[in-house]
Amino acid sequence: MNGKGKEKIMGRLAIVMLLVTVSIIHVTAQHASPALEPSLASKLKDLMDEVSREYPKMGMEITRRIDFYFYIADRIDALMKIYSENLIPFIYQRDLFQGNTIKDTPALLRAPAVLGILNLFISILQPFYALAILITSVYLLFVSGSPLGRARAKSTLIKLILGLGIITLTLPIIEMLLETSHYLTSVLLSIPSPESPINVEMFMLAKEFFIKYFLVVTFFEIFIGLPFLALLILLPAGVLMVLAIRYFMVILLTIFFPFTILLYSFFATKRVGRILLNQTIIWIFVPVIDAIILLVTWIAYNSIFSIPEPATGVLLDLNTFVVFSGFLMLILAPLIAMGIMSWISSLALISAIFLKPAAMTTAYFESGKRIENEM
Amino acid sequence: MKKDSINPKIRGISLLIVIVILLFLSNSVSGIIYPLTEEAAEAFLREKVSENYERLIMEKIETLRNIDDLILENPSILESNTKKIMDYFISILQAIYVTVIILIGIYLIFFSGSPEKRASAKSSLLLLIIGIAIISVSPYILMIFFGISEAITLNILSLAPVNKNDPFIHATEYILNMGRHIMSHSASGWSLGVERAGIPLLFIPYALLEGIFLILKLRFYMVAILSMILPFTILLYSFLPSRGMGRLLLEQTLLWTLAQAAMAFVLVIIAIGMNLTDLITSFIVPTGLKFIMELAGLLMLMLTPFIFVRLFRGFLP
Numbered sequence: 001m002n003g004k005g006k007e008k009i010m011g012r013l014a015i016v017m018l019l020v021t022v023s024i025i026h027v028t029a030q031h032a033s034p035a036l037e038p039s040l041a042s043k044l045k046d047l048m049d050e051v052s053r054e055y056p057k058m059g060m061e062i063t064r065r066i067d068f069y070f071y072i073a074d075r076i077d078a079l080m081k082i083y084s085e086n087l088i089p090f091i092y093q094r095d096l097f098q099g100n101t102i103k104d105t106p107a108l109l110r111a112p113a114v115l116g117i118l119n120l121f122i123s124i125l126q127p128f129y130a131l132a133i134l135i136t137s138v139y140l141l142f143v144s145g146s147p148l149g150r151a152r153a154k155s156t157l158i159k160l161i162l163g164l165g166i167i168t169l170t171l172p173i174i175e176m177l178l179e180t181s182h183y184l185t186s187v188l189l190s191i192p193s194p195e196s197p198i199n200v201e202m203f204m205l206a207k208e209f210f211i212k213y214f215l216v217v218t219f220f221e222i223f224i225g226l227p228f229l230a231l232l233i234l235l236p237a238g239v240l241m242v243l244a245i246r247y248f249m250v251i252l253l254t255i256f257f258p259f260t261i262l263l264y265s266f267f268a269t270k271r272v273g274r275i276l277l278n279q280t281i282i283w284i285f286v287p288v289i290d291a292i293i294l295l296v297t298w299i300a301y302n303s304i305f306s307i308p309e310p311a312t313g314v315l316l317d318l319n320t321f322v323v324f325s326g327f328l329m330l331i332l333a334p335l336i337a338m339g340i341m342s343w344i345s346s347l348a349l350i351s352a353i354f355l356k357p358a359a360m361t362t363a364y365f366e367s368g369k370r371i372e373n374e375m
Numbered sequence: 376m377k378k379d380s381i382n383p384k385i386r387g388i389s390l391l392i393v394i395v396i397l398l399f400l401s402n403s404v405s406g407i408i409y410p411l412t413e414e415a416a417e418a419f420l421r422e423k424v425s426e427n428y429e430r431l432i433m434e435k436i437e438t439l440r441n442i443d444d445l446i447l448e449n450p451s452i453l454e455s456n457t458k459k460i461m462d463y464f465i466s467i468l469q470a471i472y473v474t475v476i477i478l479i480g481i482y483l484i485f486f487s488g489s490p491e492k493r494a495s496a497k498s499s500l501l502l503l504i505i506g507i508a509i510i511s512v513s514p515y516i517l518m519i520f521f522g523i524s525e526a527i528t529l530n531i532l533s534l535a536p537v538n539k540n541d542p543f544i545h546a547t548e549y550i551l552n553m554g555r556h557i558m559s560h561s562a563s564g565w566s567l568g569v570e571r572a573g574i575p576l577l578f579i580p581y582a583l584l585e586g587i588f589l590i591l592k593l594r595f596y597m598v599a600i601l602s603m604i605l606p607f608t609i610l611l612y613s614f615l616p617s618r619g620m621g622r623l624l625l626e627q628t629l630l631w632t633l634a635q636a637a638m639a640f641v642l643v644i645i646a647i648g649m650n651l652t653d654l655i656t657s658f659i660v661p662t663g664l665k666f667i668m669e670l671a672g673l674l675m676l677m678l679t680p681f682i683f684v685r686l687f688r689g690f691l692p
Contacts, residue, residue, distance in 0.1 A: 068557065071557065082663040082667075096651075117534050222572050226572060244671035248675060251644050252640070255644070269690065272690045
């Protein structure tokens with residue numbers, strides 16, 4: 001039987017022990033009552049009568065909570081196992097996109113489903129390109145108006161001819177970007193010395209911290225324990241979900257890449273094209289951002305443990321918060337890079353509201369101190 | 376997910392111990408029978424609640440199987456009340472336009488001042504005539520635009536694999552099963568269900584599925600409202616002082632209509648992405664991770680119209 005099973009048995013044993021203890025007190029109260037003071041004995045008897053009425057219900061409730069706790073602990077453990085086993089391969093996502101040449105797996109972006117849509121899009125776009133080049137050349141040759149218009153038409157023509165080349169090279173370009181991202185990620189993740197490579201198990205610290213609270217609170221009230229449970233699920237799942245969205249977005253933006261280039265070529269649609277191109281590049285380089293966050297978390301985690309310890313508990317708690325912020329940053333950093341989180345800057349307003357009174361208060365107290373010193 | 380790993384024998388023994396102690400503790404047999412009956416009644420109730428939730432979610436899943444129709448749905452311009460409201464607006468605007476055209480005509484014929492003023496009045500007249508023509512046929516323009524958008528969406532949806540709804544169905548069933556497990560434990564043990572923790576878990580899959588439908592409906596109503604005020608949008612866009620507002624409205628009309636194509640595209644990509652994870656042999660995706668990916672896909676689909684509208688805003692000159 002594994003450790004989890006033993007833990008469960010221990011939990012149930014604890015309930016049984018509790019039940020036995022209470023029953024012993026109960027029996028003692030019933031039988032030893034003549035020896036006690038009459039008032040105390042009657043009080044004790046009343047109490048125990050009440051307990052014996054409520055007791056089976058209470059026992060059932062406690063059993064229910066313990067069982068719920070173990071069920072959830074099992075699920076959280078499974079989730080954390082998935083998280084710690086798959087985080088680094090899932091950050092790389094290399095096997096997903098480029099395949100493994102040793103096992104001769106087809107590369108994902110060259111799978112028939114993706115390739116079919118991409119080729120369809122390219123074949124739709126190529127006539128448009130030909131038409132656009134034709135129209136621009138006709139404009140240049142016959143209608144050429146102002147020097148500005150001519151210059152703009154010339155640059156559009158060059159962009160169109162380049163674009164026609166680029167869209168046929170969509171896959172090699174995207175693969176090159178993915179390979180660069182993978183290379184940067186692997187360089188970043190190999191910075192720690194080989195003796196202590198990044199250990200994703202460090203995130204277990206946050207799990208243990210929250211599950212402790214969850215356990216304690218669940219025994220009192222299940223509903224109040226649920227926020228801790230939500231945190232426990234959302235943190236690891238959130239990190240993996242952002243990476244999963246990256247996986248989908250890379251496929252989506254790869255297929256949309258020919259349109260991106262087309263939109264970027266024209267003056268009128270350049271803004272939209274630039275946004276799409278930005279998104280393509282940022283989503284491809286999300287692993288690099290995540291690798292930096294992972295590296296920083298690992299360095300902080302290690303350096304805190306290498307401090308000569310004043311008190312073990314404090315360091316452990318400190319590291320828990322390091323890991324917790326690592327979790328949060330792994331979720332938020334890609335979104336911040338994307339500009340999705342720009343609304344968060346509006347929170348600065350709050351600090352601005354509090355800053356002035358705080359500064360005034362500080363100034364007041366400092367001046368008071370100065371006056372006291374002068375006196 | 377792995378099954379509960381506890382030995383049934385130990386479960387049985389511990390259950391026996393609990394029952395013996397309870398019997399010992401209670402002064403009468405009714406002392407133990409009563410809470411047990413109460414518990415059984417509650418368990419029955421919990422089972423019923425979770426069954427009802429399951430039925431509800433299964434209904435939603437059946438609706439999800441027809442997501443193509445929901446995505447393709449656009450307000451029908453020629454048959455519904457939309458046309459009546461549009462006609463009402465058009466009749467108002469036509470009156471205004473005609474009045475302005477007559478006034479400019481009078482100005483040109485009787486008060487023609489400097490050549491510049493005459494030229495500007497003439498160009499205004501031309502703009503007004505073009506404007507009244509466009510506004511009069513705006514329902515038909517919109518109909519053509521809806522047709523184009525639907526054709527694009529249909530084309531994109533035809534590229535999807537057969538099992539394109541499966542990721543969403545898997546994800547919701549996964550959470551539903553977890554909720555049912557917590558609500559009414561269980562096939563192999565003496566554990567008891569927990570109502571207060573189970574109901575949120577039963578509600579989440581329902582909310583996720585309903586969320587998709589709500590967002591599709593929201594798109595539908597946005598398109599309906601924006602098409603009703605399309606004549607005004609064209610009016611606002613055709614004059615320089617009000618062009619900003621007109622541009623915003625026109626952009627919103629175009630983007631909310633084309634959001635259906637974006638949603639179809641995302642749906643297809645998620646289906647393809649999830650199908651491809653089965654093909655890769657070098658990186659075996661575990662069930663839990665797959666569930667998380669499916670959930671991410673579901674959220675992505677829900678956020679698509681908003682991100683699409685926000686990303687492409689300001690594309691008109």
